[in-house]
Amino acid sequence: MASLREMRLRIRSVRNIAQVTRALQTVSASKVRRAQAAVLATRPYAAKALEVLGHLAGRRNTIVHPMLTPRNPVRNILAIVVSGDRGLAGAYNANVVRRALSRFGDSPAAVHYIVIGRKGREMLRRAGVPITAEFSNLPPAPSYADLSAIGRLAIEDYIEGKADEVHIVFTQFISLLHQQAAVQQLLPLSGLAAPAEEAAGGPKPVYLFEPGQTQLLDIAINRLVSIEIYESILESLASEHAARMVTMRNATENANELIGGLQLDYNKARQESITGDLLDIAAGTEALTAQTSAR
Amino acid sequence: MPIHCDIVSQDRSLFSGDADMIIAPGSEGLLGILPHHTPLLTTLTYGVLVVKQAGGEEAFAIAGGIMEVLPDAVTVLADVGERVEEIDVARAEAAKARAEEMLKHAPDQNNEAYLKAMTSLRRSQLRLDAARRYRKG
Numbered sequence: 055m056a057s058l059r060e061m062r063l064r065i066r067s068v069r070n071i072a073q074v075t076r077a078l079q080t081v082s083a084s085k086v087r088r089a090q091a092a093v094l095a096t097r098p099y100a101a102k103a104l105e106v107l108g109h110l111a112g113r114r115n116t117i118v119h120p121m122l123t124p125r126n127p128v129r130n131i132l133a134i135v136v137s138g139d140r141g142l143a144g145a146y147n148a149n150v151v152r153r154a155l156s157r158f159g160d161s162p163a164a165v166h167y168i169v170i171g172r173k174g175r176e177m178l179r180r181a182g183v184p185i186t187a188e189f190s191n192l193p194p195a196p197s198y199a200d201l202s203a204i205g206r207l208a209i210e211d212y213i214e215g216k217a218d219e220v221h222i223v224f225t226q227f228i229s230l231l232h233q234q235a236a237v238q239q240l241l242p243l244s245g246l247a248a249p250a251e252e253a254a255g256g257p258k259p260v261y262l263f264e265p266g267q268t269q270l271l272d273i274a275i276n277r278l279v280s281i282e283i284y285e286s287i288l289e290s291l292a293s294e295h296a297a298r299m300v301t302m303r304n305a306t307e308n309a310n311e312l313i314g315g316l317q318l319d320y321n322k323a324r325q326e327s328i329t330g331d332l333l334d335i336a337a338g339t340e341a342l343t344a345q346t347s348a349r
Numbered sequence: 350m351p352i353h354c355d356i357v358s359q360d361r362s363l364f365s366g367d368a369d370m371i372i373a374p375g376s377e378g379l380l381g382i383l384p385h386h387t388p389l390l391t392t393l394t395y396g397v398l399v400v401k402q403a404g405g406e407e408a409f410a411i412a413g414g415i416m417e418v419l420p421d422a423v424t425v426l427a428d429v430g431e432r433v434e435e436i437d438v439a440r441a442e443a444a445k446a447r448a449e450e451m452l453k454h455a456p457d458q459n460n461e462a463y464l465k466a467m468t469s470l471r472r473s474q475l476r477l478d479a480a481r482r483y484r485k486g
Contacts, residue, residue, distance in 0.1 A: 098362035102355060102424050106390075106417045198359055264377045264391040273392055274415050277426075281359065 058327065061320045065313060072309035078142065079302035082295045085194070086230065089292035092195060093227060093285070100285040103278045107243055110271070119271045121209075121279075122243050125218040131165045132186075132217035133158050134208060134240075134283065136224040136290040137174025139190050144301035146225065146233070146294050147173040153235035154223040155181060163218070168207065170287065186211075196291075198284050205280030212241045224286040225293035231300060233293035238286065240279050352384040353422040354400055356409060358430040363409060370401040371423050373416055382418055389418040395471055397433070397479045398425065408433040408483035412472050429472070433483045436476045445473035 056064070110122065135154045137147045151174055158165040167183055169175045172190045179185065187207055193200055211217040220241040226234045263270045351367035371382040374396025380389075393414040400407045414427035448470035451462065 095360045098355075099357040099359050099426060102357050103426055106415070106424060106426070109417065109419075110390075262387055262389040262391075264375055264389065270390060270392060274390065277415065277428075284359075 058320065058323055061316065061323065065316045065320060068309055068313050068316065072306050072313065075302045075305040075309060079299055079306060082299035082302060086292060086295035086299055088195065089288065089295050090227070093288045093292050096281070096285050096288060100281055103281050106274070107278050110243065110274075119268065119275070120213065121241055121271070121275045124242050128163050128218040130215075130217045130219075131158060131161060131163045132168065132208060132211050132220045133165055134168045134204065134220070134222040135170065135174050135178065136222065136287055137169065137171035137177075138290075138294040139172045139192070140298075141173055142301060143294055143298040146297035147171070147177065150174065150223055150225050150235045150290070151177040151181075153237065154178075155183075157223070157237050158221075166217070168204065170204070170290075192287075192291075196284075196287065198280070201284050201287055202280055204287075205276070205283045208240065208283070209276055209279060217241075222283060222286050224290045225297075227289045227292040227296065230296050233297055238282070240282055243275065350384045350421075351402075352382065352386075354425075355423070356398070356400075356425040356427065356430065358414075358427040363427070363430055363432065364400060364407065366402070368400045368402050368423075372399040372401070373425070374398060374411060375416070380416075382423055385420050386418050388420070389416075391416050391418075393425070393427070395475045397475075397483060398427075398430075399483070408479065410436060410476055410479040412475060431476075433479050436480045436484075438477065438480050441473045441476040441480070444469055445477065448473060 133154055135150060137150050141147065154167070165183065167178055167185045168187045168189075169178055169185055170189045170192065175185065175188050175190065189204060208217075208220050212220050219239060221237055221239050223235065223237050226236045228234060261267075351369055352371070354364060354366060354368045354371055355362070356364040369383075373380045373382065373391075374394050376392040376394045379396075380391070393411055393416055395412050396410075398409045398411045400409070409427075409430050409432055411425070411427045412429040414425060414430070416426070417424045448466045451466040452470065
């Protein structure tokens with residue numbers, strides 16, 4: 055049985071842990087609100103961008119562009135994995151890496167990775183997969199400009215033929231309590247579902263392009279792919295903060311439970327020692343009285 | 350028959366509703382879009398985009414972007430955009446002065462700071478022009 059002093063120290067240290075986790079929880083809670091607002095703010099743009107992309111992809115019989123045409127066979131795949139720089143977020147980082155490896159781990163094509171976040175890099179490196187680029191220490195609220203380099207890199211790889219397909223693995227923010235790792239194909243755009251009216255085989259209007267078709271598609275597709283990446287990263291950030299918030303709340307609860315148990319043990323031990331002391335005193339007094347009366 | 354118009358910038362949705370006519374700053378010149386326009390995909394340049402409705406018109410300052418036109422719908426994906434009513438003239442003027450100051454001291458025309466100042470100047474100039482011409486009252 056630990057001494058009373060040791061128990062006191064133990065309680066104090068657990069209490070400190072609870073304090074830290076509670077602070078982290080509060081910080082994450084406010085960060086998740088901000089990240090959520092950022093995601094919601096880009097959603098209209100991303101949704102519209104996806105719509106336009108869908109229209110384009112649905113017309114790929116009349117429009118020829120390398121970024122719209124699937125390559126066959128697919129020899130090389132680029133996977134962009136979005137993870138966090140920091141841990142203490144439950145299974146957040148592990149989930150996204152596991153999703154990436156289960157999707158691409160046994161693919162017949164050669165897969166290389168671009169990874170965002172230190173944690174994901176460490177895990178992927180341990181898995182022994184080739185990583186061609188890595189972005190970490192992103193600003194807490196990244197702007198579109200901060201992330202445009204990632205999009206450029208992905209598009210370059212695709213154009214140069216280093217990748218025949220580009221996918222992004224990120225964490226969808228569904229709710230505070232629910233986030234899900236997901237894979238989305240970025241390039242070629244053929245991975246998009248064609249809108250219903252085109253599937254129905256109605257007359258497909260032919261687009262006019264201003265300036266020229268190739269130039270315009272280059273600009274449009276570049277931008278639309280970048281915004282998809284941007285949105286995926288914002289979603290992942292919101293998910294990371296939400297996951298951390300929940301994890302830290304659990305940690306705080308566990309710590310408080312532990313403190314309760316320890317406090318109970320401590321009180322019992324203290325009571326026992328007091329009882330012991332009292333018995334000693336009583337026995338001592340008894341002995342003394344016995345001596346005096348005997349005299 | 351009105352045409353459905355959605356204007357979104359990278360950080361929010363600016364407009365969604367029916368319009369009678371849309372005048373957009375296309376990269377090859379101003380475009381007037383009426384219902385039943387032939388499908389068109391174009392880049393936009395710095396300029397003012399006007400949405401005309403039965404009740405009047407609304408103007409937006411757009412700093413580049415992409416516009417998709419379908420017979421019954423127009424989608425504008427603006428890089429940066431805001432309602433003319435929302436433009437902060439004092440801020441735009443301050444930004445313009447700052448950018449001009451930076452350009453004066455930039456010896457090299459090819460570095461990033463120069464380009465940044467140039468962009469900032471164009472943007473603030475656009476805001477000021479838009480506010481001067483289109484603001485009501």
